[in-house]
Amino acid sequence: MRVGLLTEGGYPYVDGDAGLWCDRLVRGLGQHEFDVYALSRDERQEAQGRVPLPPQVRRVRTAPLWTAEDDGTAYGRRARRRFTEAYGELAAVLCAGSTEAAPPAPAARAERAEETSAPQADRFANALYGLAELARAEGGLAGALRSEAAVRTLERACRAPGAPRTAREARVPELLTVAAHLERALRPLSLGWYEDDGLGSADLCHATSGGAAALPGLLARHFHGVPLLVTEHGVRLRTHYLAATDAAPAVRALVAAFHARLAAEIYRRAERITPGNAHARRWQERCGADRARLHTVHPGMDATPFTEVGEAPDTADPGTLVWVGRIEPAKDLVSLLHAFAQIRTQAPNARLRILGAPTGAEGAAYLAHCRALAAQLFPDEAEGPHAVGDNPVCFAEIGGPEAPTPAEAYASGAVTVLSSVVEGWPVSLVEAMFCARATVSTDVGAVVEVIGGTGLVVPPRNPRALAEACVALLRDPERRARLGAAARARALELFTVEQNVAAFHRLYLETVARCPVRRVVLDADGEPLPFAVPAEARMAGRWTDPALRGVARRGPGWAGQRAPVRARAAAVAAVPGVEGAR
Structure with missing residues (x-):
């Protein structure tokens, strides 16, 4: 068609x-x-x-x-x-x-x-x-x-x-x-x-x-x-x-x-x-x-780039959280940073990787604000000659040396976090599910529909709840593995291009x-041609020969002119044994 x-x-x-x-x-x-x-x-x-x-x-x-x-x-x-x-x-x-x-x-x-x-x-x-x-x-x-x-x-x-x-x-x-x-x-x-x-x-x-x-x-x-x-x-x-x-x-x-x-x-x-x-x-x-x-x-999303990570054993740092997406106010990274400050009180070795690029001038300003907030929340780690290496919060873009591909970005963490206050279809969440990663997400947009019980969901703008959910998964590697396997199976069943x-x-x-x-198809004399657009008109074959198309018509279709139809009838009549056939 x-x-x-x-x-x-x-x-x-x-x-x-x-x-x-x-x-x-x-x-x-x-x-x-x-x-x-x-x-x-x-x-x-x-x-x-x-x-x-x-x-x-x-x-x-x-x-x-x-x-x-x-x-x-x-x-x-x-x-x-x-x-x-x-x-x-x-x-x-x-x-x-x-x-x-x-x-x-x-x-x-x-x-x-x-x-x-x-x-x-x-x-x-x-x-x-x-x-x-x-x-x-x-x-x-x-x-x-x-x-x-x-x-x-x-x-x-x-x-x-x-x-x-x-x-x-x-x-x-x-x-x-x-x-x-x-x-x-x-x-x-x-x-x-x-x-x-x-x-x-x-x-x-x-x-x-x-x-x-x-x-x-x-x-x-x-x-x-x-x-x-x-x-x-x-x-x-x-x-x-x-x-x-x-x-x-x-x-x-x-x-x-x-x-x-x-x-x-x-x-x-x-x-x-x-x-x-x-x-x-x-x-x-x-x-x-x-x-x-x-x-x-x-x-539908393409699962192929994430197949290798999803099928490989989990070798990520068990204390690393990963956030992936476009950096803008709707993603509420401020709440994520405050939640991570609470996480560090219970898991001192935890680290947070924020991987994404800002969108426009507003996104760039928001990224600068988040960097300043991270330095304020973790002053000891953010200062000194080794500040970049010692800082538990890492800001980077996908495509750089630390995360060349999205799949490697998700593979670098044990838990993927989504902290948005407004979300439509959570692309990063589905990608993490393809990679068999356990997830912690805020209850916005289609998140609950996508997760379907294969991850933890908390209210938006609630750093305390977000921190408790992340700590629960960081402390339980077996639960992370079960949720990650279930998430990958669900994503492959429901959210693929196929x-x-x-x-x-x-x-x-x-x-x-x-x-x-x-569609009304007319012959050369302007009269309607019944059955001029049969079901097979859209299928490639000899019936779509341009010689059989009508001269005056509305829209494409198989429309025979009277002259070609008479010529075909004469040719059929000339075959021995079919004279007078109707």
């Missing part, structure tokens, strides 16, 4: 964990064709280039989200009226839902909330697809979305009777900010990806995240009936809620209402939704996803079988 893979800020660009996951998925599904439709987040990402693509990637089409040139389209009077009506309806829905700055109502009020939100969802969908149809007919929306008419339309919706106080209090700067955000969010509507030879030729659209990446999938479903599968390892709506905390109240409310409505529409139209873990699944259910359409698929690829292959087949694309 042909899959339209929709990405935002990931594959096929070289940076990002999401891009690595997509690359493994595409390479593992060599029996399918992929057309990649990629939205880039910034100019730096595009400048870094793309990863090498496997032969099953038929083509790549890209578009930037970080900039949009004016399309130069001049709307006529009728087009301007259509835009004002559709955009006004969209703004009215956002104002009606601008008080929803959090996920939907609790279970006690869920039924009433559903009754009131269903009409608003239909209004949002009509406005969204109305704008998409206008962009398709006129060649784009960029100029209209940036126009003064758009801002005035948004202002009228905010000042309309019944609008909440938060919307009514929006001033011109707030309205301009919201209008600019909507223009950016709606840029995918103006892309030329929705023709018959674009997303209209796909059998399935697979959006690798919610939000902007899934929006082209919604339009492919709207224009061509292509089924949509959405994968979210981290719920985009939750990201928008967390990112809008510093904005003005009116901006926060209106932007949150837009993303909530868009997420609800994506969840409503997607045939399948595949959260990467139970934590993301709970968020999706709370934000309106139908439980019957949810199917958890854990991210498991992930097999799950999506099954979902692809199930989705296409339940929701096949109905």
Whole structure:
């Protein structure tokens, strides 16, 4: 089958964990064709280039989200009226839902909330697809979305009777900010990806995240009936809620209402939704996803680099703790350092290795703060001519002489520690499990789901509990060995690339079988050709001969012209013994 893979800020660009996951998925599904439709987040990402693509990637089409040139389209009077009506309806829905700055109502009020939100969802969908149809007919929306008419339309919706106080209090700067955000969010509507030879030729659209990446999938479903599968390892709506905390109240409310409505529409139209873990699944259910359409698929990770360490005897220093990851405030290394100070009172020979690199300026500042804290907590070890060698806390980067590879980083310690206060899918935890290492983790994100009883879990921001768990494992080598073996077995069973690829292959087949694309194929005279796109049309063979394809058609498929069909019939009739055969 042909899959339209929709990405935002990931594959096929070289940076990002999401891009690595997509690359493994595409390479593992060599029996399918992929057309990649990629939205880039910034100019730096595009400048870094793309990863090498496997032969099953038929083509790549890209578009930037970080900039949009004016399309130069001049709307006529009728087009301007259509835009004002559709955009006004969209703004009215956002104002009606601008008080929803959090996920939907609790279970006690869920039924009433559903009754009131269903009409608003239909209004949002009509406005969204109305704008998409206008962009398709006129060649784009960029100029209209940036126009003064758009801002005035948004202002009228905010000042309309019944609008909440938060919307009514929006001033011109707030309205301009919201209008600019909507223009950016709606840029995918103006892309030329929705023709018959674009997303209209796909059998399935697979959006690798919610939000902007899934929006082209919604339009492919709207224009061509292509089924949509959405994968979210981290719920985009939750990201928008967390990112809008510093904005003005009116901006926060209106932007949150837009993303909530868009997420609800994506969840409503997607045939399948595949959260990467139970934590993301709970968020999706709370934000309106139908439980019957949810199917958890854990991210697949390559276990091969960790095989040697995982199968070898444990020769690490029994008193060494290892932390691996990106250095940033969310990882809460401060609590880890305070916990280690308590560990040293009970295990004086214990050592802590922090292996990772900072992310951006904030990460660099946080690393400097952690280094200073380590020197303050261990003043005797941090001073003197042998300070570096005697300091029980070691900061290093993977790739250096002390830890050339991630596998060797995990192999250097008896216990792997995760101290985060915010975590999605804990990559470092799974890698440690591949290496058969006992783990101590904080109860955040998908940690409990990943560990599943093969490690110790403590509350976040609790140095005392973290220290007690680490000491318990440092003092019990037999328990460490049992937990490490169980962790490796669990990771190999649930979290490998092979498991992930097999799950999506099954979902692809199930989705296409339940929701096949109905394409109308016309002959040379413009008449419909029944049975022109049989099931074997996607399989390589003599039936895909270009000579048998139709001249006028919508989308790819096996469409025979009348002339070749008559010629074939004449050839069959000429064979002795089959004259007059029907």
